[in-house]
Structure formats: structure tokens, C-alpha cells
Amino acid sequence: MDKTPNWLMQRAFLTPNRIATSDGVVQKTFAELHEEVVKKAEKLTSLGVRKGEIVALLMRNRIEMVEWIHALHYLGAVVLLQNVRLTVRELDWQLQDSQARWWIVDDEWAQYGEATSVPTVTANELTKLPQKETSLQQEYALDDIATIMYTSGTTGKPKGVLQTYGNHWWSAIGSVLNLGLREDDCWLAAVPFFHVSGLSILMRSVIYGMSVYLLNTFNAKHANDIIMSGNVTMMSVVSAMLQQMVDELGDRVYPNTFRCMLLGGGPAPKPLLEACRAKRIPVYQTYGMTETASQMVTLAPEYSLSKLGSAGKPLFPAQLRIELEGREARAYEAGEIVVKGPNVTKGYLHRPEATKRAIRDGWLYTGDIGYVDDEGFLYVLDRRSDLIISGGENIYPAEIEAVLLAHEAVEEAGVTGIEDSRWGQVPCAFVKIKEGSHVTEEQLLAFCKQQLANYKLPKRIYIVDHLPRTASQKLVRRELVRLLPKI
Amino acid sequence: MDKTPNWLMQRAFLTPNRIATSDGVVQKTFAELHEEVVKKAEKLTSLGVRKGEIVALLMRNRIEMVEWIHALHYLGAVVLLQNVRLTVRELDWQLQDSQARWWIVDDEWAQYGEATSVPTVTANELTKLPQKETSLQQEYALDDIATIMYTSGTTGKPKGVLQTYGNHWWSAIGSVLNLGLREDDCWLAAVPFFHVSGLSILMRSVIYGMSVYLLNTFNAKHANDIIMSGNVTMMSVVSAMLQQMVDELGDRVYPNTFRCMLLGGGPAPKPLLEACRAKRIPVYQTYGMTETASQMVTLAPEYSLSKLGSAGKPLFPAQLRIELEGREARAYEAGEIVVKGPNVTKGYLHRPEATKRAIRDGWLYTGDIGYVDDEGFLYVLDRRSDLIISGGENIYPAEIEAVLLAHEAVEEAGVTGIEDSRWGQVPCAFVKIKEGSHVTEEQLLAFCKQQLANYKLPKRIYIVDHLPRTASQKLVRRELVRLLPKI
Structure with missing residues (x-):
């Protein structure tokens, strides 16, 4: 038929x-x-x-x-x-x-x-x-x-x-x-x-x-x-x-x-x-x-x-x-x-x-x-490691990373999902700043806002010294959570 | 698919x-x-x-x-x-x-x-x-x-x-x-x-x-x-x-x-x-x-x-x-x-x-x-004119006609459905006998019985002088009922 x-x-x-x-x-x-x-x-x-x-x-x-x-x-x-x-x-x-x-x-x-x-x-x-x-x-x-x-x-x-x-x-x-x-x-x-x-x-x-x-x-x-x-x-x-x-x-x-x-x-x-x-x-x-x-x-x-x-x-x-x-x-x-x-x-x-x-x-x-x-x-253990599900919306870290990397002060960027009581997960970003550059979290967020839907905006953007990578320099997103400040 | x-x-x-x-x-x-x-x-x-x-x-x-x-x-x-x-x-x-x-x-x-x-x-x-x-x-x-x-x-x-x-x-x-x-x-x-x-x-x-x-x-x-x-x-x-x-x-x-x-x-x-x-x-x-x-x-x-x-x-x-x-x-x-x-x-x-x-x-x-x-x-007016439905079983006149025509005494045969209070319809046959031949309804029925399932056996087999046909000699089954003896 x-x-x-x-x-x-x-x-x-x-x-x-x-x-x-x-x-x-x-x-x-x-x-x-x-x-x-x-x-x-x-x-x-x-x-x-x-x-x-x-x-x-x-x-x-x-x-x-x-x-x-x-x-x-x-x-x-x-x-x-x-x-x-x-x-x-x-x-x-x-x-x-x-x-x-x-x-x-x-x-x-x-x-x-x-x-x-x-x-x-x-x-x-x-x-x-x-x-x-x-x-x-x-x-x-x-x-x-x-x-x-x-x-x-x-x-x-x-x-x-x-x-x-x-x-x-x-x-x-x-x-x-x-x-x-x-x-x-x-x-x-x-x-x-x-x-x-x-x-x-x-x-x-x-x-x-x-x-x-x-x-x-x-x-x-x-x-x-x-x-x-x-x-x-x-x-x-x-x-x-x-x-x-x-x-x-x-x-x-x-x-x-x-x-x-x-x-x-x-x-x-x-x-x-x-x-x-x-x-x-x-x-x-x-x-x-x-x-x-x-x-x-x-x-x-x-x-x-x-x-x-x-x-x-x-x-x-x-x-x-x-x-x-x-x-x-x-x-x-x-x-x-x-x-x-x-x-x-x-x-x-x-x-x-x-x-x-x-x-x-x-x-x-x-x-x-x-x-x-x-x-x-x-039994679904995890949606694919690079997928964040926030209130039923799919969010892809790579998409947010691409936006962050487009900022002139950003050298490296990594995004992962963190738990959220209301939405299940929300995105959280980690960036390494280029030598000699300076930028604040607020400035980066404002930059993201111009290009990303609200639900995709990172809840926090942490500025860090380096991102976790494999020997071949591939970003290991699941290890990003370790960079979160200890509470 | x-x-x-x-x-x-x-x-x-x-x-x-x-x-x-x-x-x-x-x-x-x-x-x-x-x-x-x-x-x-x-x-x-x-x-x-x-x-x-x-x-x-x-x-x-x-x-x-x-x-x-x-x-x-x-x-x-x-x-x-x-x-x-x-x-x-x-x-x-x-x-x-x-x-x-x-x-x-x-x-x-x-x-x-x-x-x-x-x-x-x-x-x-x-x-x-x-x-x-x-x-x-x-x-x-x-x-x-x-x-x-x-x-x-x-x-x-x-x-x-x-x-x-x-x-x-x-x-x-x-x-x-x-x-x-x-x-x-x-x-x-x-x-x-x-x-x-x-x-x-x-x-x-x-x-x-x-x-x-x-x-x-x-x-x-x-x-x-x-x-x-x-x-x-x-x-x-x-x-x-x-x-x-x-x-x-x-x-x-x-x-x-x-x-x-x-x-x-x-x-x-x-x-x-x-x-x-x-x-x-x-x-x-x-x-x-x-x-x-x-x-x-x-x-x-x-x-x-x-x-x-x-x-x-x-x-x-x-x-x-x-x-x-x-x-x-x-x-x-x-x-x-x-x-x-x-x-x-x-x-x-x-x-x-x-x-x-x-x-x-x-x-x-x-x-x-x-x-x-x-x-x-x-609205279904009639199953195709040559189909008799008897208690849910389909019966095809041509199949019964073919059996009757295989009898040595039969020259022409026509079968149609007649109303039946129990089965809805039952088949009824009309045959024209070859000149010089002789056969009874009972003999024809016995002959059919050897070759047809019980539910297909004509309820009656009438011996008639001629069958209704079109100018091109095609059998007109729907007119067979007119050959039924008047009650």
C-alpha cells in the first residue's frame, strides 16, 4: 500500500x-x-x-x-x-x-x-x-x-x-x-x-x-x-x-x-x-x-x-x-x-x-x-550524552558552545546539563578566556541572548582555566560537572 | 513499509x-x-x-x-x-x-x-x-x-x-x-x-x-x-x-x-x-x-x-x-x-x-x-446476478450448471436462487433434456450429489422445454424464475 x-x-x-x-x-x-x-x-x-x-x-x-x-x-x-x-x-x-x-x-x-x-x-x-x-x-x-x-x-x-x-x-x-x-x-x-x-x-x-x-x-x-x-x-x-x-x-x-x-x-x-x-x-x-x-x-x-x-x-x-x-x-x-x-x-x-x-x-x-x-x-539510562532535556525541550550543548565560541574573548567552551528541580535539567556553560582578554559572565549571557532562545540560555557561565579533554583533545562533556564550584 | x-x-x-x-x-x-x-x-x-x-x-x-x-x-x-x-x-x-x-x-x-x-x-x-x-x-x-x-x-x-x-x-x-x-x-x-x-x-x-x-x-x-x-x-x-x-x-x-x-x-x-x-x-x-x-x-x-x-x-x-x-x-x-x-x-x-x-x-x-x-x-441491491447466498455460503449457478451439463441426457441447464425462509436463498435448476433421452429429477439429483457439496444441491430440478436466452443465445438467469410452476 x-x-x-x-x-x-x-x-x-x-x-x-x-x-x-x-x-x-x-x-x-x-x-x-x-x-x-x-x-x-x-x-x-x-x-x-x-x-x-x-x-x-x-x-x-x-x-x-x-x-x-x-x-x-x-x-x-x-x-x-x-x-x-x-x-x-x-x-x-x-x-x-x-x-x-x-x-x-x-x-x-x-x-x-x-x-x-x-x-x-x-x-x-x-x-x-x-x-x-x-x-x-x-x-x-x-x-x-x-x-x-x-x-x-x-x-x-x-x-x-x-x-x-x-x-x-x-x-x-x-x-x-x-x-x-x-x-x-x-x-x-x-x-x-x-x-x-x-x-x-x-x-x-x-x-x-x-x-x-x-x-x-x-x-x-x-x-x-x-x-x-x-x-x-x-x-x-x-x-x-x-x-x-x-x-x-x-x-x-x-x-x-x-x-x-x-x-x-x-x-x-x-x-x-x-x-x-x-x-x-x-x-x-x-x-x-x-x-x-x-x-x-x-x-x-x-x-x-x-x-x-x-x-x-x-x-x-x-x-x-x-x-x-x-x-x-x-x-x-x-x-x-x-x-x-x-x-x-x-x-x-x-x-x-x-x-x-x-x-x-x-x-x-x-x-x-x-x-x-x-x-x-x-530502560533508558540517558539520552545521548550531549543532549539536555529541559521541560521537554531538547537542548544541544554544541549549539550553545558554537555561540560562545563566536565571542571574541572566548577560546574554549563546554556545555552540559545540570539538575534542576523545576525543568529536570538546565544548561550550564564553562569557558576558557583568551590570553589578554577580559569578559564577564553577564556580558557572555547578553551575547548568548541575541542568538539563542531563552530556554537554551545557560543558567550559569563559569570561567575556568581549562576544559576536560581526551588525549586527542576531544571535549569530555560528562566531566564538566567536576568544574562546578563545590557547595 | x-x-x-x-x-x-x-x-x-x-x-x-x-x-x-x-x-x-x-x-x-x-x-x-x-x-x-x-x-x-x-x-x-x-x-x-x-x-x-x-x-x-x-x-x-x-x-x-x-x-x-x-x-x-x-x-x-x-x-x-x-x-x-x-x-x-x-x-x-x-x-x-x-x-x-x-x-x-x-x-x-x-x-x-x-x-x-x-x-x-x-x-x-x-x-x-x-x-x-x-x-x-x-x-x-x-x-x-x-x-x-x-x-x-x-x-x-x-x-x-x-x-x-x-x-x-x-x-x-x-x-x-x-x-x-x-x-x-x-x-x-x-x-x-x-x-x-x-x-x-x-x-x-x-x-x-x-x-x-x-x-x-x-x-x-x-x-x-x-x-x-x-x-x-x-x-x-x-x-x-x-x-x-x-x-x-x-x-x-x-x-x-x-x-x-x-x-x-x-x-x-x-x-x-x-x-x-x-x-x-x-x-x-x-x-x-x-x-x-x-x-x-x-x-x-x-x-x-x-x-x-x-x-x-x-x-x-x-x-x-x-x-x-x-x-x-x-x-x-x-x-x-x-x-x-x-x-x-x-x-x-x-x-x-x-x-x-x-x-x-x-x-x-x-x-x-x-x-x-x-x-x-x-445499499447493496443484489450480489452479482449469478451468485446465490445460502446461509452465508456462496453458491455459483455456473458450477451447478456445469455438473448438470455433464450428464449425458442434459442438453441445456440453468440455475438460479429462490427464496428460502431458513437459508435466505437456495439453488433451483432448470434443464432441457436431449431429444430421445429420458431422465428423472431424482436421477439428476443423485448425479449432482456425487459431485457437489450438499449445500449446493438444487432444491428442485425442473425439466423444461427451453431456457430463456438473449438473441446471442446467452442464458438469462434472472428470467429463470418465470419457469417456476405457478402456485
């Missing part, structure tokens, strides 16, 4: 009257959503958007964002989803790297257009364009690229992860074969749609015919109130969100109809899992990434007690193995997590070399470290 | 302790089922079964049959599933036509081996063979043939329908996106596994990790008792079965946990649907065939009142259209039902011409007649 019917179109035909999406104020059925999406596709057509073009989208979660994504897919365009927390410099880097043809931004970022050579239009301007009839994609080819999301790697250069329609399709199918599907299912989306954890909810919605209740921004009380109302049955969270919700919940207990708290975005602290167990919150721990179009491995709650801390087993169409020095590791032996499945990316945009390094023989080398127990349950 | 992990193996890994199958006496978990299947695969290996070989299976529903099917798939063999109601002559015809390499039969048919040149072994003999280690299929290629089932057509020669792993996979996926999936789901299988309605339950079981409760033979009281016990949530039936169950049920009401009565195998009588509505039996009418690996179009119960008599809308990955004189028919305009989707067969074994006729441009021309209303709901 290489094609499916256009997902939203098929839903509007099969289950026109089911609620597709709601934000608590407005709600739309699949038929209404489809109708609005056709309108938006016709507006995009009068802008000049054509099949196969990359269109970057900089938006916050709201129903209109859902509509623009589907409208671009109706035209066969490739949607580049951008993190709204990035600086305009970081955003433009993605536009240039991807050779995006258009940039559609929420009104609040209208002025960003001046910072790029890519034709920019605000959602508001676009809405005012006339509609122009066009031919819509009646089918989605599973091998076609649906979306692109940038992630960074060891080199510090962000790479565009290619996500095909097939990746999203199979991710949704793998998930339904694990989590099941009920007529009354409704997924609470409080994670951003520009992350795969959020986008995958939208994909599941049109594939399953399932409602999405979306929040513009996450707020623990608001999320708890919605769950307590009994109107949602599942929710995707990262540890920092779940911790706030558990704290806010107090003595209350979620209704029985709430059946899945899907917890991703990095290893979960055990005390949090234990608190959830005590409150009978049905937590499904999961391990996945942009490259796997969300969930790859998920722990069912029937194992939440006996396998506390495990991310579970692969989804049905997927496979997993632990590799150690070129061989498959034995049970309990830690090694690199290697995964395979139809939800795994084809590779990185314009990066054949990086793609070849990451994907070998159909297996994706995640760089993450973990082991499986004798029953095959995965 | 062209491969999935071996389904049962993956289930035994992911959900080892869930109940896979039960017959009310014995129950087996997925781990236990897998273990037994490995044993059986090793016995088949010592018999000599190899990957790619066609192995015919003549068995009644029981757990061992489920195990033999999976064991053959573990070896990469192609399973030819045969209707136990056929005569040995009909069965051997399939063996010869398919070039089956082995024939495995239940003990009660041990003597059938004498009637064929194909090496035959009984289940019992096979069980006594030693185990021989072998390499098992760790993955299923979706394009590989998993099963073959014979159906007849206008020519009267049965054709082997090729069902790939992908056909079964996508059928299961299309079904789950429509019917949903719950942890407590258990499917009552009282339809034979040699029909696609039964086999598809087994495929869904290993793909979903869902229990199957199987009955050797259908019995209305037994089926009702099982449903009343609350242990099953879904069941597949044909009209004749459902009618008996409704009659037997009396004033009782099924428990709420019973959520789907999947009704296939031909158009359903409205009084039956109305009776089910009154008893709040959640009937999902469906339209499908061997060539679509079961369901193609299914009516959700939310429409059971407003769309009574409709077979519903296509499953999510599938498409449907009505064709009339080479164009797509308008709403309410009757024409040929044409379907497309990843669950549709690649074609017929060793029949390139028949395949080309049936499948054009990816669309399967079913020969069935129907229309869609203005919302796209399908």
Missing part, C-alpha cells in the same frame, strides 16, 4: 458529525474542519503555494494552526513546523537551510519578515486573501514528506528531520494497537504542535476520527479542570508538566474515564511516578523522538508497578535492540538504543552524510543509552 | 500473558500459543514443508486449527483453506488447480488421501512426527501470499483468491479504525476459519492482541449463552445465524459489554434488522468478500436507525464507487460496486486473465449491484 485517502477528507466523509477539535470556546466537527481547510487551501493558492514547496509555519497552538497544517497538506505542500521560542536568527537559519518557499507566522511575529529573505506573510494577512479554486490532494502518498522539524545533533548544526505521511500513519497505527480506541476518546493537547508529541495528536485525530481538546498554553490548573470535567480521556505530557499537575491536583482523583497520561520527553523521575501511582493516574511512559514521529516504545499501565521506570516495549510494527561494540547486547547490558519501524524517518533534509550515519540497514542509531531486561522492557 | 514483525511472535513478546484463544475448555495465552505453534512448525518441518509451498488445510474450527495456520505462516508456507462441506472431488480439484504440495486434513477425512495425488497427512499423524529445528519467519513481508481461498465465478471454475499478509493487515487496521479496540475485547468466532469472515478474526487477534472465543460449530443457544455470560464483546454472523439467535434469545437482553454484532454474508432482511433494533443488539452491517479479506464497507450502529438496510461506508483506508456504463453513477443510481484499497486481493492464482478482468487500475469490479445515497452510504 503506497497511498491512503486524504485523512481529514476521508474523516469528513466517514464521520462528518463527530467533534474534530475544540478549544473550550469553539468546537468544530470533521465536516466543518474540512470546509474551513478547503477555504484556507484556496487562500494559500492565491498566495501562490504549490505542491511540493516547503512552507514554514510559526504559530502557537490554536484551531487555526490545525487548519493551516491540514490546508498545506491539502495542497501537497511540505510543512516546516518551527518552535516559537526560537530567536529570529535561529528561525531564519532553518528557513535558509531548508530553502523554504514561504513563511507563515502568527501576527505577533509580523516584524520577523524583515529579518529574512523568505517571503513572509502573517496568518491575518493570509486570511484576507481571496480564495482561488485549485485541485486538492485526494490521496496521500505514504512516501511523501508531510512535515519537517529541526533538531540539533553533536555538530551543533540543527538538521531538518523528514517526516513522511507514512511515518505519521504508522505512528498512529502503532499507538492504537497499544492504547486502543473508544468512541468517546478525546485527546488533550497541551504540548505544542510544532513538536512531534503535539503534531502526532493531530495526525491521530484525523486518522482515528478522534476529538482533540487543545490548549494554547499549558497551565496545570486548567489542564486538571478539563480532565476533572470528564471531557477528555487521554493527554500527552512531559515530566515538568505532570509534576505541576500532580502538585495542583491535591487530594482530587481523576475520573475513571480518563484512561491515559502519555508521559514522554525524557526519563521520568521515580518520585513523580510513585506519586502518580498513589493518585491512580494511568501513566503510560513512552520513549520516542522527532525521528520516530513520536512514540517508539511505550509502557502499558498494567506494568506500571512491576516495571516502574521502564519505557516499555516497542509498538507493534516497531523493533528495538541495544547495541554494544557492534553486537547485540545481552539483557541488562547497557548500550546504544537502536530502533526500526515504519514510523522512523527517511533521514535529514539536505544531509545525506548525517542520514547515512544515523540510519544503517534500516535501523536508526539514536545515540541514547539504555538496556532491556530479560523480558524485553526498555 | 513492506514488512512487519511476525504477528503472533510479536504478540507473544509484547503481551505474553493475555488470553489469545479459548474454546470454553482450554484457553491459551499468546505466549502459550506461540510455544505450541513453534512445536507444530517443527513437526511440519520434519514432514518436509518448506517456505513458499502451498499447503492445503481441511479442518473444523478448533484451537489446533488456529495453531496449524500460524505454524505454516511461521515457516513461510502459503495456507490454502478449504471448505469442509465440499466433496472430495471438489477438494481435489482445488489441490490440483493450486498445485498444492501437501494436504493436511482432520482425522475424520483420513480416507480422502486415497482420492488425490497430493501427499496427505492427518492432523493426528502430523502431531506424532518428531520436531525438527528450523528457521522461523521473524518478519512477514506484506506483499507475500499468506492464504488462498477458492471462490467461483461466472465461468463455474472456482478460482483461488490470493490473500497477502498486507491484505489481512490492512483489513484488521481498517476494522480497528472503525470499531475501536478495548482491553477487554474478545471476539466470538462461530463462523468457519476457512471463510474469510472467520480467518479475519484470527488475524485481528494476533494483530490487536485480542482474545478469540471459538466454537466448533454454530449453535444459537450456545452462542447466546456465551454472550449472556459477558465474556465476549463482538461476534461475526450471517443473517441465518443471527435470525436463529434472535429467535432463541426470547426476552433476554445482551449485556452492555457486548458491543458489536458484525453482520455480513449478503443483504440482511429488514424484519431481522428491526427485531435486532427492538432488542438493542448492536448490529454493524457489513459488505465484503473473499477478495477484500473480509469487511470493505461497514455501517456503524449510530446509523442503524437512519440508514437501516445500508451496508455503510468504506473502511478508512478503502474507497468505493458505483459504476454505470463506464462512468461514476450519481447518488441513488444503481450500478456495479467497484472498490479499492490495500485489503483488496492481488488477483487469482494462475488466472492472469480473470485477474485482469476483475481488477482494473487498482479497482476491483465486484459484479455486485448497488447504489450510494447522497451521503455516500452504500
Whole structure:
């Protein structure tokens, strides 16, 4: 099978009257959503958007964002989803790297257009364009690229992860074969749609015919109130969100109809899992990434007690193995997590070399470290050593180091994650100053601020005499913590 | 995606302790089922079964049959599933036509081996063979043939329908996106596994990790008792079965946990649907065939009142259209039902011409007649004019005609279906005798009995002076009923 019917179109035909999406104020059925999406596709057509073009989208979660994504897919365009927390410099880097043809931004970022050579239009301007009839994609080819999301790697250069329609399709199918599907299912989306954890909810919605209740921004009380109302049955969270919700919940207990708290975005602290167990919150721990179009491995709650801390087993169409020095590791032996499945990316945009390094023989080398127990349950020991996960956002030390090294006074720079009670981890930097130069921590921070999203800013920048390096002068990031002043 | 992990193996890994199958006496978990299947695969290996070989299976529903099917798939063999109601002559015809390499039969048919040149072994003999280690299929290629089932057509020669792993996979996926999936789901299988309605339950079981409760033979009281016990949530039936169950049920009401009565195998009588509505039996009418690996179009119960008599809308990955004189028919305009989707067969074994006729441009021309209303709901008016559906079994007039024409006294023969209160339809024959010959109805019936399964025997054989034919001398079967003696 290489094609499916256009997902939203098929839903509007099969289950026109089911609620597709709601934000608590407005709600739309699949038929209404489809109708609005056709309108938006016709507006995009009068802008000049054509099949196969990359269109970057900089938006916050709201129903209109859902509509623009589907409208671009109706035209066969490739949607580049951008993190709204990035600086305009970081955003433009993605536009240039991807050779995006258009940039559609929420009104609040209208002025960003001046910072790029890519034709920019605000959602508001676009809405005012006339509609122009066009031919819509009646089918989605599973091998076609649906979306692109940038992630960074060891080199510090962000790479565009290619996500095909097939990746999203199979991710949704793998998930339904694990989590099941009920007529009354409704997924609470409080994670951003520009992350795969959020986008995958939208994909599941049109594939399953399932409602999405979306929040513009996450707020623990608001999320708890919605769950307590009994109107949602599942929710995707990262540890920092779940911790706030558990704290806010107090003595209350979620209704029985709430059946899945899907917890991703990095290893979960055990005390949090234990608190959830005590409150009978049905937590499904999961391990996945942009490259796997969300969930790859998920722990069912029937194992939440006996396998506390495990991310579970692969989804049905997927496979997993632990590799150690070129061989498959034995049970309990830690090694690199290697995964395979139809939800795994084809590779990185314009990066054949990086793609070849990451994907070998159909297996994706995640760089993450973990082991499986004798029953095959995965335990993630550490996301790859150079990755900092802060409140569910991935931060790559090399990217921050590159910024610091660009400062005229800095000779060497090293960044690592340190523990943080609120965010799990935050970045912390160490720099060696050039002989004869002088610079303060404050000056360096101000310099970083011009180029890095806030969440990537080092919590501290320590000026040190030397950085830990191997004999071949390679930076050893995991030893940076030793340079921290003793408390 | 062209491969999935071996389904049962993956289930035994992911959900080892869930109940896979039960017959009310014995129950087996997925781990236990897998273990037994490995044993059986090793016995088949010592018999000599190899990957790619066609192995015919003549068995009644029981757990061992489920195990033999999976064991053959573990070896990469192609399973030819045969209707136990056929005569040995009909069965051997399939063996010869398919070039089956082995024939495995239940003990009660041990003597059938004498009637064929194909090496035959009984289940019992096979069980006594030693185990021989072998390499098992760790993955299923979706394009590989998993099963073959014979159906007849206008020519009267049965054709082997090729069902790939992908056909079964996508059928299961299309079904789950429509019917949903719950942890407590258990499917009552009282339809034979040699029909696609039964086999598809087994495929869904290993793909979903869902229990199957199987009955050797259908019995209305037994089926009702099982449903009343609350242990099953879904069941597949044909009209004749459902009618008996409704009659037997009396004033009782099924428990709420019973959520789907999947009704296939031909158009359903409205009084039956109305009776089910009154008893709040959640009937999902469906339209499908061997060539679509079961369901193609299914009516959700939310429409059971407003769309009574409709077979519903296509499953999510599938498409449907009505064709009339080479164009797509308008709403309410009757024409040929044409379907497309990843669950549709690649074609017929060793029949390139028949395949080309049936499948054009990816669309399967079913020969069935129907229309869609203005919302796209399908109404099946008639299975193709030459098809008689009797208690869920398909009977092809041309096959019976061919037998009658082989009688030395018969010059012309025509067969059509007539209404029957118990079976829906039964075949009825009309023959013209050669000049100077003489034969009685009883003699002709006895002649048919030697070559046709009981359910295919004409209820009556009328001797007539001429058969209705077109100007080009083509038999007009739909006019045969006019030859019936007036009552």
C-alpha cells in the first residue's frame, strides 16, 4: 500500500458529525474542519503555494494552526513546523537551510519578515486573501514528506528531520494497537504542535476520527479542570508538566474515564511516578523522538508497578535492540538504543552524510543509552550524552558552545546539563578566556541572548582555566560537572 | 513499509500473558500459543514443508486449527483453506488447480488421501512426527501470499483468491479504525476459519492482541449463552445465524459489554434488522468478500436507525464507487460496486486473465449491484446476478450448471436462487433434456450429489422445454424464475 485517502477528507466523509477539535470556546466537527481547510487551501493558492514547496509555519497552538497544517497538506505542500521560542536568527537559519518557499507566522511575529529573505506573510494577512479554486490532494502518498522539524545533533548544526505521511500513519497505527480506541476518546493537547508529541495528536485525530481538546498554553490548573470535567480521556505530557499537575491536583482523583497520561520527553523521575501511582493516574511512559514521529516504545499501565521506570516495549510494527561494540547486547547490558519501524524517518533534509550515519540497514542509531531486561522492557539510562532535556525541550550543548565560541574573548567552551528541580535539567556553560582578554559572565549571557532562545540560555557561565579533554583533545562533556564550584 | 514483525511472535513478546484463544475448555495465552505453534512448525518441518509451498488445510474450527495456520505462516508456507462441506472431488480439484504440495486434513477425512495425488497427512499423524529445528519467519513481508481461498465465478471454475499478509493487515487496521479496540475485547468466532469472515478474526487477534472465543460449530443457544455470560464483546454472523439467535434469545437482553454484532454474508432482511433494533443488539452491517479479506464497507450502529438496510461506508483506508456504463453513477443510481484499497486481493492464482478482468487500475469490479445515497452510504441491491447466498455460503449457478451439463441426457441447464425462509436463498435448476433421452429429477439429483457439496444441491430440478436466452443465445438467469410452476 503506497497511498491512503486524504485523512481529514476521508474523516469528513466517514464521520462528518463527530467533534474534530475544540478549544473550550469553539468546537468544530470533521465536516466543518474540512470546509474551513478547503477555504484556507484556496487562500494559500492565491498566495501562490504549490505542491511540493516547503512552507514554514510559526504559530502557537490554536484551531487555526490545525487548519493551516491540514490546508498545506491539502495542497501537497511540505510543512516546516518551527518552535516559537526560537530567536529570529535561529528561525531564519532553518528557513535558509531548508530553502523554504514561504513563511507563515502568527501576527505577533509580523516584524520577523524583515529579518529574512523568505517571503513572509502573517496568518491575518493570509486570511484576507481571496480564495482561488485549485485541485486538492485526494490521496496521500505514504512516501511523501508531510512535515519537517529541526533538531540539533553533536555538530551543533540543527538538521531538518523528514517526516513522511507514512511515518505519521504508522505512528498512529502503532499507538492504537497499544492504547486502543473508544468512541468517546478525546485527546488533550497541551504540548505544542510544532513538536512531534503535539503534531502526532493531530495526525491521530484525523486518522482515528478522534476529538482533540487543545490548549494554547499549558497551565496545570486548567489542564486538571478539563480532565476533572470528564471531557477528555487521554493527554500527552512531559515530566515538568505532570509534576505541576500532580502538585495542583491535591487530594482530587481523576475520573475513571480518563484512561491515559502519555508521559514522554525524557526519563521520568521515580518520585513523580510513585506519586502518580498513589493518585491512580494511568501513566503510560513512552520513549520516542522527532525521528520516530513520536512514540517508539511505550509502557502499558498494567506494568506500571512491576516495571516502574521502564519505557516499555516497542509498538507493534516497531523493533528495538541495544547495541554494544557492534553486537547485540545481552539483557541488562547497557548500550546504544537502536530502533526500526515504519514510523522512523527517511533521514535529514539536505544531509545525506548525517542520514547515512544515523540510519544503517534500516535501523536508526539514536545515540541514547539504555538496556532491556530479560523480558524485553526498555530502560533508558540517558539520552545521548550531549543532549539536555529541559521541560521537554531538547537542548544541544554544541549549539550553545558554537555561540560562545563566536565571542571574541572566548577560546574554549563546554556545555552540559545540570539538575534542576523545576525543568529536570538546565544548561550550564564553562569557558576558557583568551590570553589578554577580559569578559564577564553577564556580558557572555547578553551575547548568548541575541542568538539563542531563552530556554537554551545557560543558567550559569563559569570561567575556568581549562576544559576536560581526551588525549586527542576531544571535549569530555560528562566531566564538566567536576568544574562546578563545590557547595 | 513492506514488512512487519511476525504477528503472533510479536504478540507473544509484547503481551505474553493475555488470553489469545479459548474454546470454553482450554484457553491459551499468546505466549502459550506461540510455544505450541513453534512445536507444530517443527513437526511440519520434519514432514518436509518448506517456505513458499502451498499447503492445503481441511479442518473444523478448533484451537489446533488456529495453531496449524500460524505454524505454516511461521515457516513461510502459503495456507490454502478449504471448505469442509465440499466433496472430495471438489477438494481435489482445488489441490490440483493450486498445485498444492501437501494436504493436511482432520482425522475424520483420513480416507480422502486415497482420492488425490497430493501427499496427505492427518492432523493426528502430523502431531506424532518428531520436531525438527528450523528457521522461523521473524518478519512477514506484506506483499507475500499468506492464504488462498477458492471462490467461483461466472465461468463455474472456482478460482483461488490470493490473500497477502498486507491484505489481512490492512483489513484488521481498517476494522480497528472503525470499531475501536478495548482491553477487554474478545471476539466470538462461530463462523468457519476457512471463510474469510472467520480467518479475519484470527488475524485481528494476533494483530490487536485480542482474545478469540471459538466454537466448533454454530449453535444459537450456545452462542447466546456465551454472550449472556459477558465474556465476549463482538461476534461475526450471517443473517441465518443471527435470525436463529434472535429467535432463541426470547426476552433476554445482551449485556452492555457486548458491543458489536458484525453482520455480513449478503443483504440482511429488514424484519431481522428491526427485531435486532427492538432488542438493542448492536448490529454493524457489513459488505465484503473473499477478495477484500473480509469487511470493505461497514455501517456503524449510530446509523442503524437512519440508514437501516445500508451496508455503510468504506473502511478508512478503502474507497468505493458505483459504476454505470463506464462512468461514476450519481447518488441513488444503481450500478456495479467497484472498490479499492490495500485489503483488496492481488488477483487469482494462475488466472492472469480473470485477474485482469476483475481488477482494473487498482479497482476491483465486484459484479455486485448497488447504489450510494447522497451521503455516500452504500445499499447493496443484489450480489452479482449469478451468485446465490445460502446461509452465508456462496453458491455459483455456473458450477451447478456445469455438473448438470455433464450428464449425458442434459442438453441445456440453468440455475438460479429462490427464496428460502431458513437459508435466505437456495439453488433451483432448470434443464432441457436431449431429444430421445429420458431422465428423472431424482436421477439428476443423485448425479449432482456425487459431485457437489450438499449445500449446493438444487432444491428442485425442473425439466423444461427451453431456457430463456438473449438473441446471442446467452442464458438469462434472472428470467429463470418465470419457469417456476405457478402456485
